[in-house]
Amino acid sequence: MSTEATEDYALSFNDLKVTFETAGPDVHAVKGLSLAVRPGEVVALVGESGSGKSVTSTAAMGLLPENAQVTGVAKIGNVNVVGLEAGKMRKMRATDIAMVFQEPMTALNPVLTIERQLTEALELHDVAYGKEATDRAIELLTMVGIPDPAKRIRQYPHQFSGGQRQRIVIAMAISCEPKVIIADEPTTALDVTVQAEILDLLRELKDRLNTGILLITHNMGVVADMADQVAVMFQGNLVETGDVKQVLLHPQHEYTQRLLSSVPRLSRVSVEEPAPRSEPIAQADRELVLEAKDLILEYDMRGTVFRAVENVSFDVAKGEVLGIVGESGSGKSTIAKAVLGLLPVASGTLSVKGHNLPKLSPRQARQVRKQIGVIFQDPAASLNPRFPIGDCITEPMVVHKVGSKTERIKRAQELLDAVKLPRNVINRYPHELSGGQRQRICIARALTLNPELLIADEPTSALDVSVQALVLEMLQELQRDFNFACLFVSHDLAVVDMLADSVVVMQNGKSVEQGRVDTVLHAPTHDYTRRLLAAAPVPDPIEQAVRREAWRTLNSTK
């Protein structure tokens, strides 16, 4: 590239290398990255954990820890920030480069008002002071779509919803009109419908302010929705760059191809017109494992009762998978908790193999629970760090006093084979395994006693796409082999579409629509289901543009 051309870039990297000195050998996080962001352009930096995408953005902000060694060039406008003095770097933040973080709650200071936090950057960079700064802050809030900004500016972060908080973080990022905004997983912590709104906002602001955006994400749907250019990173290397349509539709590198093929996709959905309902399949020989009737679940929070689930009924038969989908706060995980006996049932029946759980004595309940296996969301927290893997897997046998020591070890080895992990991990500890491997250990543990029912509470939402694909495939395979019933809780419609036979769509503790997956997810009747489906982005820029329009029309008619 010529030198004149580089003048046009808002942000550019040239042969950026980042190495971390650790107690062990040095870790090469970024191995020579060259990339450029033009004003008014969105470049998506895509990759799985450990790919070095976040390190790249932190290097541009000059926020790397002290044990990092950076070489190469990272230019904001015309200034190379690699090795720049801390004071000069500080002056550039907010005015030249700003950041939108993943977790809006932790990105805002909970003890300061929004006004204070928004005016801080303005005053620090001599943009505006006092009343003028407040006026500018109100203007910013109006720009990001916070209703009644003059009044709400005096409120604290906890008084806003998650989506609004992220809007405020964006308002802070654009407050000094930076040349480039780094958005590090800006929608990962948000629900799909909110995610669609935030992406819309970012797109609009970028056009209005002519700012370049470096979007860091692992979600291919978000990439298809937002990006003009895509850069794919793997293990610190840039494996593919190019136009969004070219990379997503005709990937050249093998890694990109495999990554895209492992993204679960919703099969064709008609969000426009409800199709005629097909009759449910004959239900004569279904052997019911789990049955809930008019289930009501409540949380008692120091006297005030909060009803999390209201009048939900469903059933799961042997060999079937029931998906429960919904956004945060819909009560989907609460149902899983109740089935596991971690939350008492307030009213209604919840029976496992014909035994109504709320009516059982603790001893009988223990016997019933022997037939339930469970997989949780967070692979980092779901194994006791002090137990070797073998003990983790065989713990259900120890609790229910099944088998001798040698039988237990044999069972653990069988299960490790089933989840395709080497047998010698039996003596390893959870911290030595990666997230996906730990989640496979959790699956093995859940299957130790050959359960009739498997509860999976968001089992893959903390995993990378390719790892998720592996775990889901494994779950499907095991379900075929062991023929258990499965209650699969997830926020990801595509995953449910891939795995489940029937589905319950939850909103605010109520079931808004339920039935076979092919009817509910492909020809939804309820408005909420349709909006949910329309908001979920697909990794295809052309199709996503169509869906975005559909979502906008749905939203405008609501």
Place this chain on the structure above:
Amino acid sequence: MSNTNDKLPENVTSLAELEDAKLARQAEDSKSQGRIVIGRFLKHKLAMTSSIILVFITVMAFSSVGWGVFPGWWDKSYLNAGSVIDGGKPTLSLVPTWLGGEGIRWGENPFGQDSIGKDYFALVMTGTQKSIIIGVVVGVVSTFLGAVIGAIAGYFRGWVDEVLMRITDLFIVIPLLVLAAVLGQLAGATSGSIITLALVLGLVTWTGLARLVRGEILSLREREYVAAAQAMGSKTSRVIFKHLLPNTIGVIVVNATFAIAGAILLESALSYLGFGVQPPESSLGLLISQYQNAFTSRPWLFWWPGMIIVAIALSVNFLGDGLRDAFDPRHTGKRRRRAGLFALPTRKEKP
């Protein structure tokens, strides 16, 4: 985790495959968390030095004057008076003659003699023994009580937590010294043995640990492995003692060491005030109290027990520091230079 990027095949194109390849290649023995902690502890210089000092003092105290039925190698008893030689001055000398000293010499009464000619080395060693026994017993009793009470309060929450924590508050609001003095006096009057005194001190010093463990358990019980254990039908006792308490071991061990140091100081204070160990038994605090008037005329009677108290308390504290660093390397590990007054330009700021 070690970075094995470079050794891996270049053609791997999936993160899942890459991770599995790494796992298969992991040749070195897997280490339990316990072994990693011990490894880090052994590298902590200050803590290791402290351990050596502590072991040396303990071995000296128990082997010299003997313990119970075991005779010691020191021939003088702390109970027998004798004739005062040379004003009772210590005969111990550590400065060799070629440095102008009196040569390295142990002598007849290495720590000197008191006013009635008792051998002060025997007295101090007996006192050290008592102090160590009290420290260890108090440490064990208060740690056990604190851990169990804290765990139960944190796990059950609700009214159990309320009751237990209010009891804890009650113990905390009464000044420890007063409480220990009254109970110690009662215990001393009935049996006169230091074990009883230690048990009583243990009964009043568990409160700090109980609060810490409760806090830890409150956060740990929300972890998913606890939910998993409950869901698979584990008994409550199993959840508490297998899943929760072992994961608070860092807090417990570190605070146990501080409890030991605290107990030794508490015993010294009590004995100094006359509420602790009673004569003719000896303890370090009692010795200081008995000979405080001799400070100007025969300072060694004050210095020896005082120095040993300081040495024990300091090394136990450093030991605790070392353990804390070993359990939670995030707190220190390799101490990084903080940007301060004397901060030098770091590597990052170089072009």
